[in-house]
Amino acid sequence: MKPPAVLHLDIDAFFAAVEEALEPALRGKPLIVGGLAHERGVVCTASYAARRYGVHSGMALRTAARKCPHAVFRRGRYHLYRRISERFFACLRRFSPRVEEMSVDEAYVDLGGSRYLCPSVYELAARVKAAAERETGLRISAGLGRTRLGAKLACEAAKPGGLLWLLDEPEFVAGLTLDKVPGVGPQTFFVLQGLGVRRGRELQAKYPALWRKVFAGQYAGGMERERPEAAHPSLSRETTFPHDIRDEGLLHSHLAYLLDRLAVQLLRDGLYAGRVEVKARFSDFSTFTRRAALPFPTYSYFHLWQGALPLLRALLRERELPLRLVGAKVEGLQEARDLLPFFSLKDEKMTAAIGAVKERFGFSSLRNGRSMLLEEMYPVEREGMVLKTASLTK
């Protein structure tokens, strides 16, 4: 029995790196992807040149612009990134059947069963990294370990562009400051420090039960997890407005737009939603959510709307302030084959028909009446043919 071997790979400054690859004049310059300098939003990816000015992802764009006034700002071309991401994962799957996609630019690969490809696991890891770099044209960092956690930590230490093999995992983890552990954020770290605990070994010695909890699932050998993954528990869409809005008609309209998008995605993925949630963020950044169970599982825009509208109304009663964000989420998703055949309702069929048109001609080819009001205020980009239905105007 070969020892377990997990490889973690992470594309360096992914979105910024793609933009640089497509526009070599940007190479080496501070580049910020996520939005324009004056916009309401945050940095999605900063190139290494921009990071030298203290810019990092999650930072407000306006703050980034202050720190690095001569940086180039780009909104981001996410369809492009998605295509490169797919090539990245396809490449990894040539080396192992067990690949876990953690995000667009990050994956775990189980090399435990792929030793036949190469006797040295380190050399195998180097081959995987080189192949992925060739395939994407981008620089990738990689870490090899006996566990997921070990691989991830090794990758972190290998940045940018390196490959490290973490050999003494228990020793390394014992000496690790706990805020470096994935899953331990600022809040948890603050509490741990209050308990007089900063490093792995202190936690293990003083609070063994807590230690097991913090490391559970990440520190099992190989790719094993404590629990098998469930399929997609939720889908959501949300929008931060360029300017705060209190006009109820406009807010309803935007909610309709978000639900419309969710309905299309549910239909495309063959899923039925069991619950709907609405989120409101007020101008003072206070955020509230309201959820409600749907009377029956559905992918129909109309039923989502019926469930969601009272929730938005309740949220608007919460505060007098205008909203900076409205969001919608569907949860409790089930596949059609797991449901009793009681959903051949008229509205479901209507949604299916509309969905088919959208699939073929683009999302904006048909819009529901409620979201049209919004469209007059914020025109959306249209893909392909436009079929504006006459009866849908407000």
Add this chain to the structure above:
DNA sequence: TCTGGGGTCCTAGGACCC
């Protein structure tokens, strides 16, 4: 001149049932 958008997972309290 603050503070995105997509997720996952967990906790806690109340309702309700036995």
Add this chain to the structure above:
DNA sequence: TCTGGGGTCCTAGGACCC
């Protein structure tokens, strides 16, 4: 009409990740 204790479902919120 001294009240108890589980179990489960439901909703709200928050920590965390990329």
